[in-house]
Amino acid sequence: MISRPDEVASPTVRPRLLVAARVVPAPGEPAIAPGAVLVDGPTIAAVGPPDALAAARPDAERVDLAGATLVPGLVNVHVHLAFEPERDPVTPPPERPTPDLAAAVARNALRLLDEGVTTARDLGDRDGVVAAWRASGAPGPRVLTSRTPLTSPGGHCWFLGGEVRGDVRDAVRHRADQGADWIKVMAGGGMLTPSSPRPWESQFDDAALAALLAAAREVGLPVAAHAHGTATMAACARAGVDTIEHGGWLAGPGPSPGAAPATDPRPEVADAIAASGAVLVPTRARGWRTWPPEADRDGLLARLAWNASRGIRMVVGTDAGAGPGVFDDVVDTLTLYRAAGFPDAAVLAMATTEAAAVLGLADRIGRLAPGYAADVLAVDGDPTRDVEALRRLRLVVAAGRAHLPRA
Ligand SMILES: [Zn+2]
Structure with a gap:
């Protein structure tokens, strides 16, 4: 594949x-x-x-x-090759023409190679531009693609075209027919879509997630779930997803506008995630050294260390292309884990051997x-x-x- x-x-x-x-x-x-x-x-x-x-x-x-x-070579398990927030601050504008997105994929693929990333998993594009780039044989890393993420009507990143309006199982089978390597589901709300549920809220109930997982298993595809909130992360563990993306333990709005959202890392949820085998892909890192106090860097570092102490496996993904993620920051993300107390060799494993295993390419x-x-x-x-x-x-x-x- x-x-x-x-x-x-x-x-x-x-x-x-x-x-x-x-x-x-x-x-x-x-x-x-x-x-x-x-x-x-x-x-x-x-x-x-x-x-x-x-x-x-x-x-x-x-x-x-x-x-x-x-x-x-490094493995980055969470990228969006079609998007370039540094060119287009409003990310990603739904009206952007498909050929522009295709050109971005080719450019960003080379930027991944520039930073030593030889394998990447793309977790959301539009119009199949990543798969088309891959089929062209153009130079770049090895890329797995989820194609367009499945989302609720009007939900996070609905403008990419992945709203599930009928049976979620049909949506999964459609992605499989399109040649997707992973199923990506926006299990919770997100930062980029003001109209969607809030980042700490869920977009699918347990029954829908269970049906999605069953359909994915039928077609032999793993599932990556976008989940910022503690409640959504818990639902993802119950459903049995393969990777939880972001996983920030969010619980509600921050104390003031501009402040980081409130967090609620719950031991029983962490234990459920660890027991389920789901792997966490924290993606919040860019420029972490110079964050203002209200961005809660110390809290993030503490939660990353705590995740590991509860037995949650984590691998490196940067969300390059979406939000604040760019295509030259993979080392920045690696240093974040080191600041959280992980030995350098362990950090490198999170971007090589461990990430390869998560992608089924060990x-x-x-x-x-x-x-x-x-x-x-x-x-x-x-x-x-x-x-x-x-x-x-x-x-x-x-x-x-x-x-x-x-x-
Ligand atoms: Zn993403």
């Missing part, structure tokens, strides 16, 4: 041996120093000491990356190993000790294709 033209090996391209100071096969695993990765077409053929790999494959073209660390991406996709970053420094090193990308290889990030 995610095959791309560039994943077909070309016999005319010589294998390349990427040689670096160290190779981190996966965050938390011992590094190979010095190390090398042999890239053959779209796939990794071998990982190991440079001399041994060079001797085994003398035909390989050697690429010297002195001083660099090789790590797996046997193909998120790790440097033979048979895995050749998604490789060469970084100055060691991101398992300092994730900020990911700002110093020297080379991005995506499915075997080399991409030099723009400075």
Whole structure:
């Protein structure tokens, strides 16, 4: 379902041996120093000491990356490639012509590569522009798409065209027929749609969510649920969704206009989420270092740490394209988790191995190993000790294709 033209090996391209100071096969695993990765077409053929790999494959073209660390390409599990809030502050204007959205997808796909993201999950576009981009074989990361999110009539992001006016099961089957990789449901209200329920309110009752999940399981698709509110998060855990997006534990309006909404992180809901296996994708991060006091940064950091302490799995998604999310902030999001007390290697895992598992791709991406996709970053420094090193990308290889990030 995610095959791309560039994943077909070309016999005319010589294998390349990427040689670096160290190779981190996966965050938390011992590094190979010095190390090398042999890239053959779209796939990794071998990982190991440079001399041994060079001797085994003398035909390989050697690429010297002195001083660099090789790590797996990053995975961003929540993006909106079709939207560009920095170009269009009113996000996303429903009247924007489809060709504009398609052009944005192509631009943003390259921006993801620039920041080392070699796999992304798009959780909402319009008119199938992401799927069309993918089918074109244009350069960019591997992308999974939910197409247009399902929402209630007049609900969050209704203007994208995903209002469910009949049987929710038919809406799910329609997305499956369109080739969606995930079902995205706006289980709660959102910030971007003033007319919709408030962010802490739910848009679907338990019966509707259960029917949606049953239909998704029938067509073999996982479900991502937009849920800001504690009550909505609880409903998502009861329904058995696969990922809860945002998950901010919101409970009501803030104490004053402009202040962050009130939060209510409930232990019993956290335990239900952990027990259900649903993975949380907190997306609120951009520019967190310079937030004003009323934005409640300390509260956010405390809740992220608390989520983990209750056993909730979390992976990295930035909501790039929607609201305040932009396409050059993935490291900003990683540093937020570090500020919340997560070790650097654990943070890197949330954007590689852990995220790959959430996407059902644990046997193909998120790790440097033979048979895995050749998604490789060469970084100055060691991101398992300092994730900020990911700002110093020297080379991005995506499915075997080399991409030099723009400075
Ligand atoms: Zn989103």
